[in-house]
Amino acid sequence: MMLAADQGLADSSNVLVYTAMAVYSLAFLAYVAEWVFGGRSRVARTSASLDAEGGEADAATPAVTVRKNGATSVLERPRVVTRSAGPARPETPDGPGAAGGDERGDTYGRIAVALTTLAFLMHLGGVVTRAIAVERGPWGNMYEFSTAFSMVVTAAFLTLLLLRRNVRWLGLILVGTVLLDLGLATTVLYTETQQLVPALDSIWMWIHVPLAIICGGLLYLGAISSVLFLLKDRHEARLADGATPGRFSSSVLGRLPSSVSLDRFAYRINAAVFPLWTFTIVAGAIWAENAWGRYWDWDPKETWAFITWVAYACYLHARATVGWKGRKAAYLAVIGFICFLINYYGVNIFFDSLHSYGGV
Template identity: 80%
Template sequence: MILAADEGLADLSNMLIYSSMAVYALAFLAYTAEWIFGSRSKVARTAAALTREADGEAGAAVPAQAPAITVRKAGATSVLDRPRVVTRSSSPARDAVPDGPGAAGGDVQGDTYGRIAVSLTVLAFLMHLGGVATRALSVERGPWGNMYEFSTAFSMVVVGAFLGFLLAKKNVRWLGLPLVTTVLLDLGLAVTVLYTESAQLVPALDSIWMWIHVPLAIICGGLFYVGAISSVLFLFRDRYEAKIAAGGTARTLTASVMERLPSSVTLDKFAYRINAAVFPVWTFTIIAGAIWAENAWGRYWGWDPKEVWAFITWVAYACYLHARATVGWKGRKAAYLAIAGFVCFVINYYGVNIFFDSLHSYGGV
């Protein structure tokens, strides 16, 4: 028997999603204000300056616009003309790498905007979580049965991962602006183009694997997305560092943005650790999907477009990890592979569901 959806809970879910979008928009403005009015962490600048002094200032590349810094050490005062820019050729101590706005306490104005932005993100996430939960309650099933539900759950996981890193005392506030921007775009697409009325699922999806395979795919996609953002930001920061190391100068706006990001080394490691941790889970997700397919359709693998692109995504990330482990690929080559892997994931979701005839098209648009 197919149960009717609870329209009251479905309407509440929609209201909560729209409300979360409004608060995410306020958080976007606060993150933007942090990047415009905030400065690089004073603690990070001092640590970078001390590292420069310890290295004897050999081979240090500095931006022309950087201010002078006075550092007290062992009771003496040493005036350093410029803070050191940590580049790809450097091997800095972990504490010497600037970690973006608000990482270790910046100027009062910038840090205040950053704290407001994080607080608004938490509020928006709670509304977002409520919207996903009430959608599930309205139909008494998992809230990931169609593209609209998958999109709202996916963006919720992305924000949850970001807040989880912050809760674990990781200096990832630099992720806030690009992350909230793309979450707003994802939710905007979900409530306009992809919106589907709350309804029950087809019998093929009435399985325990619905609570295993699909949630794992959403979690993997959300974390792969965080890794992809880190890889994209790495490419910009790496190019900036290369230009400064070659003796070039950057425009004031470009330097202001780039100096708010962690070093390219930090971004590269951050992306790698996320992708390496998620890859085994993605492998199990594909295996779980094959088991579910055998239960529903009588075969483990049928080269359905969704299955093919899930496998292509797996191959892309496997190549990324293999290249790093065997031939020592780091930096730009590895970043391109990581971004390609996430592009394959996006094609698997949007492209296959919209443009291909697939057994997985029951979710609709």
């Protein structure tokens, strides 16, 4: 493989990535401050005050006074229930973020989002500069794929915030995993800038691989939501049974959106990404026929891409036909993303594959 066309630009790309990591670290600390010092959201206050009967009086709803036959009686205010195991599970209102409207916590949250945005711009600059340096798409090896993957994850998060979606609760976990991904990329997976072999010099390089990165980044958001749903659902179940929540459950899980919100968020993402993942596999098969003379050869990368597709197909099919919602569906979604991670890391590191052009 030939070296990069401009090593100076390649070095600049590395500097931008390292700088982005430093700013992401500051953003991570700001998210931690939001969770530690911020007030608790309405969801948290509602959840913490649930009694053994599974509900609480809604302070926003006044009591009703009824006069009948000369006697006066006061009806209790209706109760708000966060537990939603049955078909009548309601959606509890979600706060604007981990702080839930608390002024101090909201300030930390806004600082965290601003730092995340600044880090993303530097991250984007590092990926673009790398592409200019090698004069191709910046996803020719595991290092480049990883940096582009975490960039897409952050872009999706900021886009949802821009659309005024209530997703700031994702910030702490998301920035933490972005830092982990970039840390692995710059240490274990780093590869010098190189040109690709002629077999990969195709228009499909700009279709198949970017789609795989975009799908992976969005599926990751869905996987986070499914994991948090499992934790939140168990937390709500314990509250509904009259159990006293622990300190962690009260301070962390209590400030997440309701389980029904997390379940719906994960489903919408996974359902939207599934057609794109299907097209990604089809595009890869077309590219394989152009490069190697056959559409499918059960290469490890192809096999695990198909297994991932099957896992998410089962997830969507189970929800659509047998009405699986909640824990069973969440387990399927998590399994699907684990399959994606095996395809992402495991195949390149532990298997001999036709896709291993750039090493790790």
